Amino acid sequence: MEGTASLIWIVLFLPLIGSLVQALFGGSVVAKMGAAKGKRVMGTLAVLPIAVAFAIGAFLTLQLSQQEVGARSHVVTLFDWINIASLRVPFELVVDPLSMTMVLIITGIGALIHLYATGYMADDQEYPRFFTYLNLFVASMLILVLGNNLGLMFIGWEGVGLCSYLLIGFWYRDIENAKAANKAFIVNRIGDWGLTLGMFLLFAVIVANVDKMQLPEGETRWLSYDVILPNIVRIIEAQPAIATAIALLFFVGACGKSAQFPLYFWLPDAMAGPTPVSALIHAATMVTSGIVILNRMHVIFEVSEVASAVVAMVGAFTALFAAVIAFGQTDIKKVLAYSTVSQLGFMFIGCGVGGYWTGMFHVTTHAFFKALLFLGSGAVIYAMAHNQDMRNYGNLRKYLPITFATMFIGFIAIAGLAVPPGFGFAGFYSKEAILGYALANEHASIGVLNLGYYAGVLGLLVAGLTACYMTRMTWLTFFGKEERWRAIPAVEHGHHDDHHVAHAHHAHDHGPDTHGFFYTDEELAAQPHEHEHHHELDETHTPKEVPPSMWIPLAVLAVPSAIGGFLLYRNHAFEKWLQPEPLPVLGEMSGHPEHLNLLMLSIAAAFSGLIVGLLVYRKGLPKSEGWEMGKWATWRKLAANQFGYDRFLVRSSTEGGGEVANMVWKYIDVGIIDKIVNGVGVAVSKVGMLFGAFQTGYVRSYALMMLFGVTGFLGYIVYTMIRVGGGQ
């Protein structure tokens, strides 16, 4: 297996090379072969590496699954990244069930989304740039999950953040997109602050307790999982406060990347990126990094009940908070964004209460159905001339049958609808598993307060809300008789802006020395102007089903969204794969609460959500959500604006922070320090003027005089000091 395991390098390097190919040759290929053909070539070159990587990943996973339970972890090392006497951080990858699960999700769903994007982005002028970033994202995400040490993981962690930043701001001509990109990066950096401090604390604890660890001679890989994880329990069990500190710091990082309260507020804005990006990065993969890292480091969370309780409670609160906000959204992608935040909350409930594999299970099923829903919403947006407002939709199932059918499967999967003996689509099983662990265990508790249990109860409530807001979204988009875009003038919600260069005629007098810095009028006129064809949504618009490159991924994703949960849940397949042995600290855990028929409760929750949703929206768009607000409007607006949370944070940090920074600069730098400096200068020259003979009028001679003066004065001080010292 060791030899086979090194195939993992190919998995990692394929997308990386793909990204380089796009970056270096994409532009010229598209220019030489013509837009249509060139884009087809580059599109194929973008999908291929990911698809091949998936094939190799699947092969490796198969090999891995045939090995003994205890021998399913292989570390392959390429070279030393940092190697100093006090710390060695090799470029090493780990092949084990956790990493391979993520590899399959990333490359599998990644390949489908790349395929989809070749259709979705076909009209874009900067096609190769898009795939440069998207391939680079896949490579970074693979490093994140495959890296066998925290340093390497952090390369991936920041790498995906960077790609997210670049892709959110992909349509950079709209300054709002650029701002959303900055927001995503900066809020994530706040999380990284916690993550790095957690890393440092872990490092400091490890190196201070080397004597308590069982290690081979000369081992200095202090950040590697296979050094930390087997030893850390022994060290921190005696100091639970440290375990709590490390765990909470890591969780701060997870909150940033996985969009949990209080750091969730970048994710909805991130929808400014193209929809394939939202599906891949902001739903299926990157935002689950937090759960992956918690699964990786779960022994630390096992030791700390307090940290676990915080994780579960934050997860539950976020799930509830985001679900409520989702009701207030009119933008179809925003609904899905908040739903993602909410579902991520579920995953954290699972990780908090000790059901680590259930968190990963939900990551997996969520990747199926949320990618499906996002791609489906992209198809709708594509068909509706890039209008994202659900108030302009209605009755689309008539025009987009494939999109509708697949999205409906996704809807059942996320809503957790199931038939009583216990058969449902993907989301049902994973949600069920999480709530089961939450309601049956007492790990996540502070004192006697079993917060994990309350998190489970909240989760059950949110499951009902989820079914309800998803019914709202699905109904408003696909059902009803009204085709609302015909009745009401569409609100401009496109992202495309004008690409043409304004021909402002004014005198350009750059003189002869401009060395060809600027285009002349002739050169400017000779440039090809690829005006984007892009019509507005109006009453005559007839939506058309999307091209095959876009609906094939939808159809493929619909399959695991439907049956994936059942297959993975049956015979504890996923549990045995990810967590074959009892947990090292918590031991065997039960996933079934004793005095509670959870199965029936959650089915009831899902159906009541569905029924309430149907009752409200059956007759079409309620007044309170239309263009004229009705009696519920205040409440809806409140939810739409995230109860003012985002606005408060953004304003206080940008405006308030800017104000403070300006004051610091103006008062301290210019006002105090420079005043003193200039004052000293003036004072010295004044003293100099007393000796009129030296007064030459040149400021430089004052400077010189000042230097002589200072030297003499200090020389005298030193002289006295030495004399005093010498006299001792």
Added chain:
Amino acid sequence: MGLLSLTVFLPVIGAALLAFLPDSNLKAIRYGALGTAVATFLASLFVYAKFDSNTYHFQMVEHIPWIERLGISYKMGVDGISIWLLVLTTFLTVISLWFSFYVDKRVKPYMIAMLILETAMLGVFTSLDMILFYTFFEASLVPMWLLISIWGGERRTYAGLKFFIYTFAGSIFMLLGMITMAYLNSKATGNWSFDIIEVQANVANGSLWQAGMHLQAWLFWAFSVAFLVKCPAFPFHTWLPDAHVEAPTAGSVILAGVLLKMGTYGFLRFVLPFFPDVLPQMVPYIMGLAVVGILYGAIVAAVQPDVKKLVAYSSVAHMGFVLLGIFSLSYTGLLGGAMQQLNHGISTGALFLLIGLIYERRHTRMFSDYGGIKAQMPIYAAIFLIVMLSSVGLPGTNGFIGEFMAMIGAFEASYNGMFGLNVAYAVLAGIGVILAAVYLLWMFQKMFYGPNNNPENQRLKDIKPWEIAMCAPLVILIFWGGFYPNTFLKPMEKSIAATRMMALNPVGQRPNWKDAQLEIGDNGNLVRNTGDQRGQETVAPANLHFTPAYAAEVATRMKVAPAIALPEETP
């Protein structure tokens, strides 16, 4: 003349030859200057090729007695701390002079000033005699002052003068400190000496401070103030924004890339080895200044309307990380600080270069004049993005390695309560990392994103092939440092380890540069080659990591210190 002296004085020789060229022959002057810089760069690569990474001792030492009665000599050498700074200097000078093809006002004196500046900088990093060091240290001021005040912007006179007086005033303290050190050496041994090796050897065996322990704290500050001004650390930084904004592009590149490193280099070369007894008490102050600098620089950078000023303030923050790493006195942190020096030289140098490129076209540095130029200049934007991210400290770029290691070191020291530090230092410094993203991303957004509404910018062409070629080595170094930092770390390790022991160990266990039998072993221990079949004996353990036990030991020693009663020879 040895290879080292040749490298140092090659630029001056070139400058002298340039002086004979007619003023009007711009091409010959430009290529002559660039050729000299390239030759110097190659010479420094030879120095690097000859350099042995397995010892902490000075190499390629050249020694010519000068004023023997006062113990002043011409003495040069390189060790792991200076080797990369040498190469960085020659490398950045090549880039700067290449860019300086844009200079068309008084070209000859400009090129001569740049070359003299290069010699001065190289001299600083190679001098092993304090007076020689001081001479080069001050000599570097004059050409830079001229560059600012003649080829600078509108407020060049004020900025040049401020730069000159600020740094000169700071280094006056250092000169006095040096004289005092030489005097103390005479009290200890009977001979005046400005020889760094000699003085440090007497510090290491304790005899020097025995002659004047009460002066140690004073002298610590005398040296430190000079270097704090140079770094620059808060609150001695206000010369930097003015100097940067007014300096011509090449001047800014050199200023940020090399001149600031003289400050941190000074800490490594003088402060750590010379003042070990008071160092533990002083660490919290310098660390405090470093943390304040990190936060303050970042906060002020965030509201600058001028792109050059923003980068100037970001330097204050970045150099704070260097200080943070160095004064953590942890192995990882010290190496990280030393690494961060190089990284800052490359990435901030590159930022100033890129700003210079756009300035040549648009003659403005104000954010309000830009916006959306990514559409017009995609290649320029891509290079700018990479350099910006390196400055942000993104993993995979060189900027990350130094910052990360410095932070690990600071955390390790503060977590274990070394020198009375607490974790607040590391936690606050971490906030600086967030803020770096805030102002740098804001900078990028202001310049490149959004609609391109300014008609002046709509006609911009992308940068030219030779300009891309000029930026390429910097971009390569950014990734090289990010993915294979060992190239840069390995040669520094032994010297950093030795310097750390000079600063941390008690008398008798301190390394010195005089005793050739002392060496740092592969496991980091200080060992002595015994010359018989025993081979090596351990003089001092490595203590690569701080532990609570070690912190307690240092604390006890601090209480007992100043410990002067000591054996002359270690057994």
